[in-house]
Amino acid sequence: MLTGASVLFVLVITLFLLVIWRPGWGAGVSPGRWLVLGGLVLPGIVLIPLVAYALIAGESLLPSPGHTPPRIEAVARQWTWTFHYPDHGGVETRNVLHMPAGTPIDILVSSQDVIHAFWIPRFAGKIDAVPGHVNRLRIQADRPGRYAGQCNEFCGLGHAGMRFDVVVDRPEEFSAALARAAAAEGSEKK
Amino acid sequence: MSEPVDPLSQGTPALRLHRQLSAIWATGSGLQRLAAVNHSVIGMRMMITSFAFFAIAGVLGMLTRVQLATPNSPFMTSETYNQVFTMHGSMMLFLFAIPMVESFAVYLTPKVLGARDFAFPRLTAYGYWCYLFGGTILTVALVAGAAPNSGWFMYTPLSSNVFTPDINSDVWLLGVTFVEISALSLAIEIVVSILKMRAPGMSLDRMPIFAWYILVTAMMMIVAFPPLILGSILLEVERAFGLPFFDPTRGGDALLWQHLFWLFGHPDVYIIFLPMAGVLSTIIPVFARRPLVGYRAIVVAIIALAFLSFGIWVHHMFTVGIPHLALAFFSAGSAIVAVPTAVQVFAWLATLAHGRPRWDVPMLYVFGFFFIFVMGGLTGVMLAMVPFDWQAHDTYFVVAHMHYVVAGALAFPMLAAFYYWMPLLTGRTAVHRLSVPAFWLVFIGFNMTFFMMHLTGLRGMPRRIYTYSGDEGWNWLNLLSSIGGFVMTIGFALVVIDLFVQLRYGKRVRRNPWDSTTLEWAMPIPPAPYAFASIPDFGTTRTDSTVPNDLTLSLARGEGYLGFARNGWQETLGVHKTSGVPDQLIVLPSPTYLPLYTALLTAAAVLAMLFKFYLLSLGFALVTACLFVLAGQSAGLPRDYGPLPVGRGVSVPPHTEVADAPAWLALICALVADGTLFTSLLFGTFYLWISAPNWTAAVAPEPSRTLAIGAVAALAVAAATSRGSLRAATAGSGASGWIGLTLLALLAAIAAAVGQIADIVPHPREHALGATAAALIGYVILHGGIGLLFLFSNTLRLRAGFISPRRVLDLRLTRLWLDYTCVTGAIALGLVLALPALVTVVGARP
Missing domain, CATH: 1.10.287 (Helix Hairpins)
Structure with missing residues (x-):
C-alpha cells in the first residue's frame, strides 16, 4: 500500500x-x-x-461464527485495565494481560466509565471500550514474549499513562503462568 | 474603504454617479462603523478576525510541539495540555477554518456574481457579531484556565457532567453553538444570494465556477450543522438539567454523540475544502491563460462530493464496534470519494496542460497545495481500508493525515488567494524577495512537522498523550516535528509581514493585473461600498470569458442596470433562480446598530446559561427574539410601487411585490436546516431505542392520547386559519380576525403540549425514554412559540401598512412556518404516542 x-x-x-x-x-x-x-x-x-x-x-x-476461540475480558476504567479469564476459573490480573502464543484469542472489551480503546501496537487491530457495550477483537500472538499495550482513546488526565503489559507464554505453560501471576496479585492485595 | 483613488472616476458622469452611490451605500466613520452591514466591510472584518484566531490557535499548536519535543517534558501538566490541544483543534476548526472560508464567500461572492451586496445585510452583520462574541467567550475561558479539555470532538461520557463537572464542557457546547448559529445564518444568506442575486442573464449553468463551489458548500452547511447543533443542545441539556441522552447508565448511549458529531464532522472537511478548491478553479485558469477544462464535469463532481460526504461519517468510527457489513459499506464509500476529487485534480492538470502556464506567487502556493493534498488524499485512502485503520486509528498517523487534508488543503489555497486578490484591495502586487522565501519556509516547515507524524504514528504513538517515556523510538521524530513547527511559524510570520509590506511598498500594477476573467476585477480599486456603479448584462457572453477591462469603464459610467440613485435606496437586482432573467428590484436595508444589539443580547443569553442563571438566560433569549421581530418592522416598503424602471428599458416590481422574494427562499432554506435537526432528533430517538444499553428496565410510558391529538388538531387549525388571513389580505379585507383565530389555536396547541410534558413517564431525568419524549414535545412547543412571534410581527406590520393585497409575503411566510410546525408536530407527537409500543417491541431485543 x-x-x-x-x-x-x-x-x-x-x-x-x-x-x-x-x-x-x-x-x-x-x-x-x-x-x-x-x-x-x-x-x-x-x-x-x-x-x-x-x-x-x-x-x-473479525470473529467468525461457529468457531469460538478462548476468551479474555478486558475491562477499562480511568486509568487501569483489568483482565478476566473466564476459561480459567475467572481469575483476574491488573494492567498485565496474559495470553498463550500461536492461537487466536477473542478479547471482550468493555468500560466502566468513559470511552477507552484497547490496543497492542505489535498485534493487528484495536477496538474501543464503550460503556454499556461489549466489543470483541480477535488477536493472535505468534511468538512468546513481552509486549506493550495502551489506551488509544483520549480518556482524561491519566490517558498517557494508561498502559498495560502483555505477557505471551508458550501454550503449554500458559495456565500455570497465569495462575502464578493471579496468585501473586492476590497476595499483593492482601 | 475610504474614497477610492481611481483615475476611472475622474470622468464626469462616472464621478458624479460614484458620489451619489457612495452617499447611499457608505458605512459611517467613527463609532458608526459598528453599524456596518456592507458585505465588503463585514467580509474583511471576518477575514481579519479569523486570522487572529488562527494565530492564537497556531500558538497553542506550537505549545503542544514544545511539550512533545522531548520525552518526559515538565513544560505542561496533563490538565493544561488537555486544554491546549482541545482548544487548538476547536479554534482551528470552528473559529478559523469555517469562518475563514465564509469570509471569502461573503467578501467575494456578490462581486463575482455582479450583485451589489448580499440579500440580508443585517443578518451578515449579526452573523459576524455572533462569531466574534462566541470566539471571545472561548478565548477568555482559555486565558482563565477553564477551557474545554475533552478533545475537540468532545466524546461523551468524558465530556458529560459526571467526568467533567466543571464549566469546561459548557464553554465548548455554548461557545461553539453560538458560533455555529452565525455560520448557519450566513450559509442561508449565501444560498439565497447566489440563487437570486446575479447579474442579469447569468444563468446558473454559466455562473463562474467559484460561485458553484460556494453554493454547494453553503447548501452542505445548511444540512451539516444541524446534527451537531442538536447534539450540543442535547448534551448541554443533559449537563444542565440531567436529561440522560448520552448516559449509558440511564438508557442513553455515548455512541449517539459520536454519530451526531461525525454527521457534521465529516461533511465539515468538505465544507472547508470545497471553497478552497473553488479558489484553485478560479486561479489556475487565470495562470494557465485558458478557460477551465471540464466546467460541467467539475460541477457534477462537487455535487457528488457533497452527497458522498454525508454518507461516510462512520469512517471516523471504525473502531467503536460496528457490524462488519456496515464497515464494508462505509469503507467502500470512503474510497469512492477519491473519484470526484481525482476529477477535479485532473481538470486542473488538463487546464495547465492545454494552457500557457506562467509562474507567480499564487502559483507557488498552488504547487504547495498539489503536493500536500495528494499526499493527504492517498493516506486518506489508506485509512479508509478498515484493517489499516484498525492499526492507525487515533495515532499520530491520523494526526498527520488530517493536517495534510485539512490544514494543508486550507492553508495553501488560502495564501494563494491572499496573494491573488490583494491587488484588488491595494492596487499593488507582492514583493517577491519576501514572498518566495516565505512560501518555502511554510512549505518545508509544514512537511517537516507533519510528515514525521506519519512515522511516529506507525511506530505506535497514540494521539493526545501529553508525555512519553523516551524508550519507544519516537524521540528524534518528535523533535524534528517540533523544529518543523517553528520553521512553519516563521514562514507564516513572514507571510503576514509580506502582506503588510505589500500594502505600503508593493509594486503598483494596472487594474486586473492577472488578466482574470471574473467580474470582481471590473470595479474601482479598492472596491467601492456599492461594488458596481451599474450592473452588467450577460445576455449572450460566456461568464468565464468576460474581459473585465472593457467592462469597467462602461459600468462606472452607469451604462449597465441601475446606473443611477433613486429615493436614497440601496438597490440591487433580483433574478430568476436558474435563467437569470431579472424579476425584481431588491431594496436593501441601510446600516443599523440592531445586529450589534441583537448579538449582544444573544451573547448575554449564552453567558447566563453558561453561569447557570437559567431563568435570566430565558429572559435574554426572549428579548433577542423580540429584537428579531423589531428588525422585521423596518424591512420592505410601506406602500405599493408596481414595476419600476431598472435601466436598459427594463422594469420590474420591488421585492416586496413578488412571489419569489429572497425572504421566501430564505425561510425554505431555514426550514431545510430545521428539518435536518428534526430528522436528527428522530434518528436519535430510534437509535437509542435500537441500540442503547439499559433500555428495557424502563417503566412503560403512558402518554395522554387526548392531549397529543388535541395539540395536533390545534396546530392543524392554526395552519388552516393562516390560509384565511392570507386570503383576506389578498382580497383587501381585514386579516386581523383570522390572525386572532390562529393565535388562539396556537396557544391551545402550546398549552396541550406543555400539559403533556408535565407528566411524562418515566420521568425525563430518570431514563432516556422520558428524555427523548420530552425533547420531541419540547421541539413542538418551541416551534409553536416561534409561530406566536410570526403572528406578533404580522399584526404590527399590518398596522404599519407593510401589508397590502400586493404585499402579502409576511402572511405567506407565516403560513409556511405553521404548515411546517403542523407536520413536524404530528410526527413528533405521533412518535411520543408510539413509544409504549416501541418499548414492548424492544423488550424482545436480544
Missing part, C-alpha cells in the same frame, strides 16, 4: 511539474480524455482491488 501510494504521489506531482515546465506537453491528450483517464480510470484501477483486498483481510480480524 505504501509503495502504491508513493507511485501515485510521484505520478501526480510529475504530471503537475511537466505541464508547467513543458508547455504544450499534455496538450496532445484532449481535455475530455484527461478527465476520464485521471478522474475515472486511474481511481478505478487502484481502488477496486484495494477495497476487495481490505475486505478479505478485514474478515480475518
